[in-house]
Amino acid sequence: MSGTFTTSTARNIFFGGTIFFALVFLALTYQNEQIIPQRDQHLQLASNPDIAAGKKLWETHQCIGRHTLLGEGAYFAPELGNVYKRRGPDFIKAWIASQPTHTPGRRQMPQFGFTDKELDELVAFFKYVSEIDTAKWPPNIQG
Amino acid sequence: MQYKSQAVAKYYFVGAIALFVAQILFGLVMGLQYVVGDFLFPEIPFNVARMVHTNALIVWLLMGFMGSAYYLVPEETETELFSPKLAIAMFWIFLVAAGLTVVGYLMVPYAALAKMTGNDLLPTMGREFLEQPLPTKLGIVVVALAFLFNITMTVLKGRKTAISLVLLMGLWGLAIFFLFSFYNPSNLVRDKFFWWWTVHLWVEGVWELILGAILAFVLIKVTGVDREVIEKWLYVIITLTLITGIIGTGHHYYWIGTPEYWQWWGSIFSALEPIPFFAMTLFAFNMVNRRRREHPNKAATLWALGTGVMSFLGAGVWGFLHTLAPVNFYTHGTQITAAHGHMAFYGAYVMVVITMISYSMPLMRGRAANSNKAQVMEMWSFWLMTIAIVFITLFLTAAGILQVWLQRVSANPMSYMDTQDQLSLFYWLREGTGVIFLIGLLTYIASFFVKGETAKA
Numbered sequence A: 001m002s003g004t005f006t007t008s009t010a011r012n013i014f015f016g017g018t019i020f021f022a023l024v025f026l027a028l029t030y031q032n033e034q035i036i037p038q039r040d041q042h043l044q045l046a047s048n049p050d051i052a053a054g055k056k057l058w059e060t061h062q063c064i065g066r067h068t069l070l071g072e073g074a075y076f077a078p079e080l081g082n083v084y085k086r087r088g089p090d091f092i093k094a095w096i097a098s099q100p101t102h103t104p105g106r107r108q109m110p111q112f113g114f115t116d117k118e119l120d121e122l123v124a125f126f127k128y129v130s131e132i133d134t135a136k137w138p139p140n141i142q143g
Numbered sequence B: 001m002q003y004k005s006q007a008v009a010k011y012y013f014v015g016a017i018a019l020f021v022a023q024i025l026f027g028l029v030m031g032l033q034y035v036v037g038d039f040l041f042p043e044i045p046f047n048v049a050r051m052v053h054t055n056a057l058i059v060w061l062l063m064g065f066m067g068s069a070y071y072l073v074p075e076e077t078e079t080e081l082f083s084p085k086l087a088i089a090m091f092w093i094f095l096v097a098a099g100l101t102v103v104g105y106l107m108v109p110y111a112a113l114a115k116m117t118g119n120d121l122l123p124t125m126g127r128e129f130l131e132q133p134l135p136t137k138l139g140i141v142v143v144a145l146a147f148l149f150n151i152t153m154t155v156l157k158g159r160k161t162a163i164s165l166v167l168l169m170g171l172w173g174l175a176i177f178f179l180f181s182f183y184n185p186s187n188l189v190r191d192k193f194f195w196w197w198t199v200h201l202w203v204e205g206v207w208e209l210i211l212g213a214i215l216a217f218v219l220i221k222v223t224g225v226d227r228e229v230i231e232k233w234l235y236v237i238i239t240l241t242l243i244t245g246i247i248g249t250g251h252h253y254y255w256i257g258t259p260e261y262w263q264w265w266g267s268i269f270s271a272l273e274p275i276p277f278f279a280m281t282l283f284a285f286n287m288v289n290r291r292r293r294e295h296p297n298k299a300a301t302l303w304a305l306g307t308g309v310m311s312f313l314g315a316g317v318w319g320f321l322h323t324l325a326p327v328n329f330y331t332h333g334t335q336i337t338a339a340h341g342h343m344a345f346y347g348a349y350v351m352v353v354i355t356m357i358s359y360s361m362p363l364m365r366g367r368a369a370n371s372n373k374a375q376v377m378e379m380w381s382f383w384l385m386t387i388a389i390v391f392i393t394l395f396l397t398a399a400g401i402l403q404v405w406l407q408r409v410s411a412n413p414m415s416y417m418d419t420q421d422q423l424s425l426f427y428w429l430r431e432g433t434g435v436i437f438l439i440g441l442l443t444y445i446a447s448f449f450v451k452g453e454t455a456k457a
């Protein structure tokens, strides 16, 4: 690292390289925006206001602090991106309504006191998420 | 210490270490909840402990970066800080905001906290790492802007070096990418896509500029190697970082509803991300081997070398482990991810902040280096914490491999909860090692109070 390779050469390569790859990334992002409408279930989202309401409940009760959703979040409790397919709507509502289990030593989920309408909104959200095209992830129904 | 105003860094470093302790205590609470599920339920639910653990981490690292900048920039630019008063005021605002946020997390149910703090006006809460209420997020922006103003003004009026320029770019990038935390569309795919613009482009992008600049600064000081050489290395490292790391974001876009071409772009570019980390390792060792002086602060040199090695292991090796799409298909969102998160955060960002503290704190306290006795103790804490994080990572990796096998690969996949029961041995081992980490941290803090003979700065 000497001779003709000076600090200012290094700096120019840094700026040039960074700008070039940032532009490629932006192009990929643009392309991404064109393609996701085929995969992201936006029609369902637009036609059913329960989904957005369910997402907000998901956020304001900090479910991500224990569960993963499409593999992102905490790893303390089951994946919920595909819970709609794994358990179905009735089980999900009954489960949430019956917490906590109070089984000694078992990880406990709180009682959030959701109304029936709120439970329906959460279920609508889970149905929506389960239908997003995730390139066949997770490997099996257990998440 | 050459400039009086550098001393403001002390506030930030003390605040950072205090939050570090809080982070680890809540980590231990969670580690126990992993095996004794109803521990402290419902007083401290797991999700609350996790928020405190991760948010305290992020905030104390930010404080560490700010403190480092306040120490480094006057010396690099050869001028006093633009406004030391603003720096101190911002420290208190930051600390109080962080404290109130933690109290909010602990005392108020999250849904009520969201309501109280105006989440309905602009819903941003409830996403991993970005759980902070709106006023806290805005507070972070205000503190960051005031900080950047202060630092930028200082650089503008003084000598411009590559180190301060790179640091400044990293810090501006940090603030800019944080703005994506305010974007939270109902469309989950888009929400997740841009969430990573904060999270990934921080740790595998602009934060690495900050890391490189701090490391370069300390290496110049402790080795006496020519600035010319060190600055060239710095540019090479950050070039490699950004040309791999920006498109490397794609390694988070495999399974969240985004197009499948990301599997190629993400795999290829992120597989190259270990290279800048390896360059960092070579950089640290090379400079120390070519040293032109024997700096009395051996502990700081040890931390600098440790940063080089551990960031490569945690981010480079453990990152590579699960970054190729066909592997990530099985490991995505398992204990493997947690294993990598721990070693990468510790090896890169915790260690670089401690490197800076280790180098600068003695100088701010009026001596060239701590007494031999204090340094020996500090080196003990280095080994305790570092070996503990290595074993935490190994145990989580073992748990993760078993988890992937039982839950995702085997012919009769087990349910999530049944699988967790099978992993408890590893979770116990992790918790035990966590206690050693805490002992290491307490040893580190104790080393600040050890007296003994010291040379004047």
Ligand code: HEM
Pocket: A073, A074, A075, A076, B024, B027, B028, B030, B031, B034, B050, B053, B054, B057, B337, B338, B341, B342, B345, B346, B347, B350, B430, B431, B433, B434, B435, B437, B438
């Ligand atoms: C006493 C030592 C520690 C223990 C017992 C501990 C425990 C934990 C636990 C149980 C989680 C939650 C995992 C989950 O979501 O299920 C976690 C997350 C996390 N911890 Fe720690 N931790 C410790 C130290 C540290 C240190 C030193 C760092 C940083 C340097 C750190 C950084 C993180 C990060 C970044 C996450 C989020 C990981 C992710 O989302 O993948 N922890 N920790």
Ligand code: HEM
Pocket: A071, A072, A073, B128, B203, B204, B251, B252, B270, B271, B273, B274, B311, B315, B316, B318, B319, B320, B321, B322, B323, B324, B328, B331, B332, B333, B334, B337, B340, B341, B342, B344, B345, B348, B349
């Ligand atoms: C210092 C730098 C780094 C830090 C602090 C870091 C930290 C983290 C954390 C905390 C997560 C978990 C995020 C979540 O909770 O969802 C994560 C995920 C991930 N990291 Fe890193 N990382 C670093 C560098 C790297 C590098 C260089 C690579 C690749 C070579 C990499 C590959 C990955 C992958 C593939 C995931 C996704 C895991 C999954 O699918 O669950 N990381 N990283």
Ligand SMILES: [Fe+2]
Pocket: B200, B204, B248, B249, B251, B252
């Ligand atoms: Fe990443």
